[in-house]
Amino acid sequence: xxxxxxxxxxxxxxxxxxxxxxxxxxxxxxRKANTVVSVLVDVALGILLMSWLYRDEHVAALASALxxxxxxxxxxxxxxxxxxxxxxxxxxxxRALDQVLGRFxxxxxxxxxxxxxxxxxxxxxxxxxxxxxxxxxLTFALSLLSDMVALLTFHIYCFYVYGARLYCMKVYxxxxxxxxxxxxxxxxLRQRVDSCSYDLDQLFIGMLLFTILLFLLPTxxxxxxxxxxxxxxxxxxxxxxxxxxxxxxxxxxxALGQRICQPYRLAGTPPPPxxxxxxxxxxxxxxxxxxxxxxxxxxxxxEPPDLKPSEQAAGKLKQTRKT
Amino acid sequence: MCSCGLRQLHSVRVMGPDSAxxxxxxxRKVLWEPQPYPDNYVDHHFLEELRRNEGIRQxxxxxxxxxxxxxxxxxxxxxxxxxxxxxMEQGLLAPGTLLWSSLVCALLGYGLHQVLTPQTELCSxxxxxxxxxxxxxxxxxxxxxxxxxxxxxxxxVSTDTVYAMSAVMLLAHLVxxxxxxxxxxxxxxxNAALFASVCLASRLPGSLHTFAMxxxxxxxxxxxxxxxxxxRENAPGHFPGACVGVCIGGVGGLGSQSVGGALLLFLxxxxxxxxxxxxxxxxxxxxxxxxxxxxxxEIHEDLSRLLG
Numbered sequence: 001x002x003x004x005x006x007x008x009x010x011x012x013x014x015x016x017x018x019x020x021x022x023x024x025x026x027x028x029x030x031r032k033a034n035t036v037v038s039v040l041v042d043v044a045l046g047i048l049l050m051s052w053l054y055r056d057e058h059v060a061a062l063a064s065a066l067x068x069x070x071x072x073x074x075x076x077x078x079x080x081x082x083x084x085x086x087x088x089x090x091x092x093x094x095r096a097l098d099q100v101l102g103r104f105x106x107x108x109x110x111x112x113x114x115x116x117x118x119x120x121x122x123x124x125x126x127x128x129x130x131x132x133x134x135x136x137x138l139t140f141a142l143s144l145l146s147d148m149v150a151l152l153t154f155h156i157y158c159f160y161v162y163g164a165r166l167y168c169m170k171v172y173x174x175x176x177x178x179x180x181x182x183x184x185x186x187x188x189l190r191q192r193v194d195s196c197s198y199d200l201d202q203l204f205i206g207m208l209l210f211t212i213l214l215f216l217l218p219t220x221x222x223x224x225x226x227x228x229x230x231x232x233x234x235x236x237x238x239x240x241x242x243x244x245x246x247x248x249x250x251x252x253x254x255a256l257g258q259r260i261c262q263p264y265r266l267a268g269t270p271p272p273p274x275x276x277x278x279x280x281x282x283x284x285x286x287x288x289x290x291x292x293x294x295x296x297x298x299x300x301x302x303e304p305p306d307l308k309p310s311e312q313a314a315g316k317l318k319q320t321r322k323t
Numbered sequence: 324m325c326s327c328g329l330r331q332l333h334s335v336r337v338m339g340p341d342s343a344x345x346x347x348x349x350x351r352k353v354l355w356e357p358q359p360y361p362d363n364y365v366d367h368h369f370l371e372e373l374r375r376n377e378g379i380r381q382x383x384x385x386x387x388x389x390x391x392x393x394x395x396x397x398x399x400x401x402x403x404x405x406x407x408x409x410x411m412e413q414g415l416l417a418p419g420t421l422l423w424s425s426l427v428c429a430l431l432g433y434g435l436h437q438v439l440t441p442q443t444e445l446c447s448x449x450x451x452x453x454x455x456x457x458x459x460x461x462x463x464x465x466x467x468x469x470x471x472x473x474x475x476x477x478x479x480v481s482t483d484t485v486y487a488m489s490a491v492m493l494l495a496h497l498v499x500x501x502x503x504x505x506x507x508x509x510x511x512x513x514n515a516a517l518f519a520s521v522c523l524a525s526r527l528p529g530s531l532h533t534f535a536m537x538x539x540x541x542x543x544x545x546x547x548x549x550x551x552x553x554x555r556e557n558a559p560g561h562f563p564g565a566c567v568g569v570c571i572g573g574v575g576g577l578g579s580q581s582v583g584g585a586l587l588l589f590l591x592x593x594x595x596x597x598x599x600x601x602x603x604x605x606x607x608x609x610x611x612x613x614x615x616x617x618x619x620x621e622i623h624e625d626l627s628r629l630l631g
Binding site for chain 2: 092093094095096180181182183197198200201203204205206207208210211212215216
């Protein structure tokens with residue numbers, strides 16, 4: 001649940017901000033400042049969203065549009081399944097297996113629609129209370145939206161899991177029986193394929209099962225492909241939401257503002273190579289290059305430290321010549 | 324001329340304290356002593372160790388024909404199976420008839436198999452009748468249970484594809500068949516034959532037809548070679564008679580359906596049984612293998628001293 005993850009991140013940020021004592025180094029200071037600024041911006045955007053949401057009965061409009069949208073999705077899915085149960089794209093499917101799988105998935109959709117209709121009176125209330133969470137920040141609203149999308153498309157996830165399990169089992173069985181076809185066996189001890197002399201009954205039954213699995217493969221593969229694509233669409237949408245949440249969480253606005261307004265505070269030796277902050281895998285490193293050696297005034301340029309002595313002398317000679 | 328030149332060469336290259344004394348140091352076929360010759364030097368005794376056609380076997384024509392009869396017999400069994408399938412497809416053969424005749428043939432074959440087993444083998448490997456009955460029950464129940472599923476398998480595949488697949492699989496069966504030792508059936512050949520029979524059986528108009536066809540396939544491809552092997556081992560006088568009988572049955576059966584097929588089968592049988600052994604015997608005279616000390620060493624290990 002991405003809302004819980006976001007809650008935990010925010011509590012961590014709050015703890016880091018409200019720790020007593022000043023920041024120990026410049027990196028710590030910059031990190032804290034970035035966190036404070038991002039939280040403020042987040043809350044501001046969230047309050048903006050709330051003011052838009054609770055005005056002009058937008059909540060009710062959204063709620064009344066949600067249930068028909070779910071119905072539309074279910075109808076589209078039913079049409080897709082009817083298409084699969086026919087002869088999709090001219091492919092040769094096994095009729096019996098097709099009917100069985102199609103009916104099974106249609107029954108699932110029917111169950112899901114009943115569930116949605118059961119929930120429909122309380123959708124408005126849920127949306128109203130969910131909108132309140134935007135007061136904590138835009139990121140919370142976005143993560144709540146992502147969770148709701150996950151709940152609404154739960155049946156697509158179920159279909160994907162069923163299709164994937166069936167397909168994996170079929171491929172596993174087929175590979176094992178193909179080895180039986182050639183007279184070989186997987187040796188678990190040596191992790192390799194060895195020859196094996198099978199009994200007559202084993203050969204016979206294995207052959208029957210191999211034929212059945214082979215001819216039923218196109219049907220299962222097609223169902224697997226269709227449901228995987230559907231699941232990918234949902235995952236992409238959720239991915240976009242998560243990406244924007246992470247962007248708001250970790251964009252270094254404070255550092256950007258400082259660069260624009262007070263660049264002298266950021267000048268220093270060339271930065272060390274960028275390293276990712278591994279404790280927060282979704283975050284960019286929000287520190288800044290360290291400022292070595294105090295006492296540099298605002299207008300003095302530091303000497304480049306890696307010039308050779310001869311070149312340094314030549315540089316000094318040029319300077320004295322100019323003056 | 325070559326050896327004279329070489330002798331001159333090594334007479335020039337001989338160096339050492341006694342080079343003035345003897346011109347030619349005799350070459351020995353050893354490498355652990357430094358010799359004035361290069362390591363790959365050979366003298367005139369080399370080609371005397373050449374041997375030609377060492378392991379050649381003398382084939383006798385009629386013995387080879389008798390063994391080749393087995394190959395022809397297998398081709399005819401495939402032809403008999405195809406004939407039965409053609410009859411079932413045209414509706415001239417009822418599945419019940421085929422089932423009962425398969426059962427009778429199976430019982431007869433089982434009885435014959437038991438009669439031909441020598442006493443020693445019965446004592447050392449007792450395979451009870453109960454185990455055989457169990458195997459038969461497993462076959463029949465599985466086939467009967469799966470035949471509705473098997474019937475619908477190739478519904479959506481076109482007829483040409485099914486025929487092509489079956490033809491390729493039956494060819495693979497003939498090629499991969501263990502002609503020397505057919506008693507434990509070879510995996511690839513049996514599986515290919517069963518796959519082809521499932522493909523063909525699923526084209527028949529009813530699930531009972533499918534069941535009958537599969538039982539017949541089991542009989543022809545899995546059980547008949549075992550019986551033939553037993554016949555070959557223990558009653559070698561009757562073995563050629565059985566092969567000839569099967570061949571005639573195959574040609575005759577195919578002839579009742581299509582004369583062209585029967586003619587093709589007859590030509591194939593004649594060439595495999597009579598022409599190919601003739602070629603084998605005649606071409607032996609052109610064999611020219613040379614063996615010599617340059618061959619790779621073969622290690623013949625006698626492991627019997629390691630085994631109890």
